[in-house]
Amino acid sequence: MNLDPESDEPLTDEEFDVLERFLSSNAVCDDAMDVVMLHGFLTAVISGPNMVMPSAILPWVWDARHATRQPRFLSAGRARKMSGLIIQYWNDINNTLNHCPDLFEPPRRTTEWKGEEVLTLDEWCKGYCKGIDIDREAWEPLLERHPEWFNVILLFGTASGYHELEQRDYTVEQRRSFAILLTAAALNIHQFWCEERRELMEQGERPNMIAAVSRPKDRTGKHTGRSELDAQDENGSEDLFLVDSLGRTPEDAFHPxxxxxxxxxxxxESTSVDVHIYRAGNDSCDGWILEIIDLLGTSTVWDDPFPTDGAALAEALNTIKAHGIASVTGGLPEHVTKH
Structure with missing residues (x-):
């Protein structure tokens, strides 16, 4: 068994910097998420009503507007490294929400407001709105039932909300209180959907799984690459891709x-896990990736690809048989004591 032992550990400062630099580099298009928007996006995906696979979220990370423009990597190993850091970030957020919610908070970035320092919430809320929009229909019941939980998210995460921010003369204290309200709302939303999923499982049902990119629809029913909560921007942006020191564009591209x-x-033993086996959609020679996701959304990914999907499935079955299903389910982080 060659599990990635670090996939369930929080990102180190160095790993966080690597991911942050990559998402702000010319290896990705101008509309790629930054690490703050990514945190909000992953929080919504983790907390939402359905299970979402990496194949459905990564295109939005690389291109938050259209989910069509993919980055180029200098090697397949580099692609796996960056995707692995995102999965690690996902698991870190997931473990915090499920096991130590008191420690949960959006990344702290500050800006000046009326001469004083306040937290910047815009990018995080935009990411959360994108996480809602990729599964909008399933989110609608909660949006209607508890609109108060989404007030701050929509205020900072949508064009109409940001227009309201500019029109209203909020005090510094009010702006600071938004950060507290935002954290509380995210935890309330997560708890709500967790309880909904538990009820489904008690009835012998399972949440739906989203395995492919689902683009939001506008009010006419047409698919659009942007959040329907946001204003339409007619200004396109040019793709910028990573090139080597000689100015050559590498051939290794990340594919759906x-x-x-x-x-x-x-x-x-009354515990269920989803076994996901996937590879690059271009029939890549890199092989098949094995990922196991438990009911809390914790992801376990094998380091090395398999030559066939059958070999990947055999490895999953052998691992569970030899080590028990608990070996591929999320537990409490090492730094948390179980009471």
Missing amino acids: LALSPLSTCITR
Whole structure:
């Protein structure tokens, strides 16, 4: 078994800097998420009503506007490294929300407001809105039931909300209180959907799984690459891709992921996990990736690809047989004591 031992650990400062630099480099298009927007996006995806696979979220990370422009990497290993850091970031947020919610808070970035320092919430809220929009229909019942939980998110995360911010003369104290309200809202939303999923499982059902990119629709029913909560921007941006020191564009591009038909659900000892087997959609020679996701959304990814999807499935079954299903489910982080 060659599990990635670091995928369930928080990003180190160095890893966070690597991811931050990559997402702000010319390896990705101008509309790629930064690490703050990514945190908000992943928080919504983790907290939402359905299970969302990496193949459905990565295109939005690389291109938050259209989910069509992919980055170029200098090697397949580099692609796996960056995707792995995002999965690690995902697991860190997931573990915090599920096991130590008192420690949860959006990344702290500040700006000056009326001569004083306040937290910047815009990018995080935009990311959260994008996480809602990729599964908008499933989110609608909660948006209607508890609109107060979304007030701050929509205020900072949408064009109409930001227009209201500019029109209203909020005090510094009010702006600072928004950060507290935002954290409380994110935790309330997460708890709500967790309880909904538990009720489904008690009834013998499972949340839906989103395995492919689903683009939001505008009010006419047409698909659009942007959040329907946001204003339409007619100004396109040019793709910028990473080149080597000689100015050559590398051929290794990140492609959308193809899900194997052998992907399945495994239940042992009253515990179920989803086994996802996928590879680059261009029939890449890099092989098949094995990922196992538990009901809390914790992801376990094998370091090395497999030559066939059958070999990946066999590895999953052998691992669970040899080490028990608990070996591929999320537990409390090492720094948290179980009470």
